[in-house]
Amino acid sequence: MSSTPSPAAGLPAELQRRLGVPDAVMIGLGSMIGAGIFASLAPAxxxxxxxxxxxxxxxxxxAYCNATSSARLAALYPASGGTYVYGRERLGEFWGYLAGWAFVVGKTASCAAMALTVGTYVWPGQAHAVAVAAVVALTAVNYAGVQKSALLTRIIVAVVLAVLAVVVVVVTSLSSGAVDAARLDIGTDATAGGVLQAAGLLFFAFAGYARIATLGEEIRDPARTIPRAIPTALGITLVVYTLVAVSVLLVLGPGGLAAADAPLTEAARAAGxxxxxxxxxxxxxxxxxxSLLALILGVSRTTLAMARDHHLPHALAAVHPRFEVPHRAELLVGAVVAIAAATTDVRGAIGFSSFGVLAYYAIANASAWTLTPAEGRPDRAIPVVGLTGCLVLAFALPxxxxxxxAAVLLIGAAAYATRRVTTHRQ
Structure with a gap:
């Protein structure tokens, strides 16, 4: 099987490898430690x-199983596109296409949700206008080059980690007299369906490590860098999320957390x-x-990969001669996200995105199952647990x-079949 994508005829085909382990980890953290932790705790x-x-x-x-499967595949296929490439190379063209379709459509909705989150916090009365402005600004940053995006992501991650650290320390220390560890009361009123649905909602906050893989063509020494960067970013994120969740639960309890519109804000108020x-x-x-910065970056790279294979308009495979980024793909993604941010709501966008993301990772795990030991196959249990987990969590969602x-995936499959029939007739 081929390990590299076909070059786009008449168009620059290669992106520059500029990102090392620290930059790759920061891009993963920027994708995961985003608005999800501020928004997903209450519904979960x-x-x-x-x-x-x-x-x-x-x-x-x-997430760990998905990350491990993605890391092994990304090391073998260090090209832009992530699971779109893995599915195509390991399972066949249709499965690669379906993964790319699920990613591009689902993550475009996620971009809109993140943009609207920015608007809601910055200027609630003009949330849609602020959201559109944020999309335009960050599309311009990505257009100027991936190194600038990595630098900005590093700054953002530092700020967010500092804020979350302050929340954990202040909330737990100021409320120490009122904190009751029994409020955690783990699992006493939980149902299996409720836990699964919560896991699906919380998975939305983890689903950013694949951004490292989708930038595989721009990472130095990908066979070494990607398998190190993905689990590192995931491990840091899990520690942060656990600390935040425990501190908020100790202060508000499960009932208070469930009723909170802004859990971290309510926890701060409850702690005085x-x-x-x-x-x-x-x-x-x-x-x-x-999150929005990294999402636009990842969606544009998958769009680039699909355009190279003519699943999307071939003109989108162009790479800017100066900035060395897929500029047409980035402009199109930015425009679509801006329109979505101006016309949709956060709740609907997140629900739709979660299903698409889990479908995407299900195909990644199925692809990892086909690896041989010589190709760096993970333990067989990892892709099995990952695939099963993705399917269960996807169908446990509201x-x-x-x-x-499911309807959107069927539409994508129908479009693929139509294209195949048309091509065959020609």
């Missing part, structure tokens, strides 16, 4: 009650640290900007998300 608590931490653990297990509220708001806005997500 509503689904699982005191089983929230069980849901977090389950989401982390599935009103001065921390604006800091949390700024942190949430910066986190969402970090019914509207499942129905809409």
């Amino acid at each position: 608590a509503r689904a699982a009650g005191s089983g929230l931490l069980l849901g977090l653990a389950l989401a982390a297990v599935v 640290a009103d001065w921390l509220v604006p800091v949390v708001r700024v942190g949430a806005a910066v986190a969402a900007l970090g 019914l509207p998300s499942v129905v809409i997500g």
Whole structure:
């Protein structure tokens, strides 16, 4: 099987390898430690009650399997496109296409959700306008070159980690007299369905490590860098999420967390640290900007890979001669996200995105199953658990998300079949 994508005739085909392990880890952290931790805790608590931490653990297990499968595949196929490339090379053209379709459509919705999160925190009364402005600004940053994107991501991650650290320390210390460890009361009122749904919702906050793989063509020594960067970024994220979830649960309890619109803000108020509220708001806005930056970066690279193979208009495979980025793909993605941010709502965008992301990773795990020992195959249990976990969590999501997500995948499959028939007739 071929390990590199076909070059685009008449167009620059190669991106420059400029990113090392620290930059790759930061891009992964910027994708994961974003608005998800500020937004996903409350709905997860509503689904699982005191089983929230069980849901977090389950989401982390599935994410670890996905990350391991993705890392092994990315080391073997260090090209832009991520699971689009892996599915095509290991399972066949259709499965690669379906993964790319799920990623591009699902993550475009996620981009809109992140942009709207920025707008909600910065200027609630003009959330849609601020969201569109954020998309335009970050598309311009990505257009100017991936190194600038990595630098900005490093700054954003530092700010967000600092804010979350302050929240954990201040909330737990100021409320020490009122904190009751029994509030964790893990699993006593949880149901299996609730825990699974919580895991699916919390998985949304983890689903950023693949951004490292989608930038495989721009990473130095990918066979060494990618397998190191992905688990490192995932491990740091899990530690951060666990600390935040435990501190908020200790202060608010499962019921209070489930009822909170802005959990970290409510936790700060409950601890008597009103001065921390604006800091949390700024942190949430910066986190969402970090996620949006990395999401636009990843979607444009998958669009580039699909355009190279003519699954999308071939003109989108162009690489800018000066900035060395897929500039047409980035401009198109930015335009579509801006329109979505101006016309949709956060809740609908997140539900739709989650189903698409889990479908994408299911194909990644199926692809990893086909690896041989010589190709760096992971332990057989890892892709099996990852694939099973992705499918279970996807169908445990709220019914509207499942129905809409499945319908969109079917539309993509129909478009693929139509294209194949048309090409065959020609």
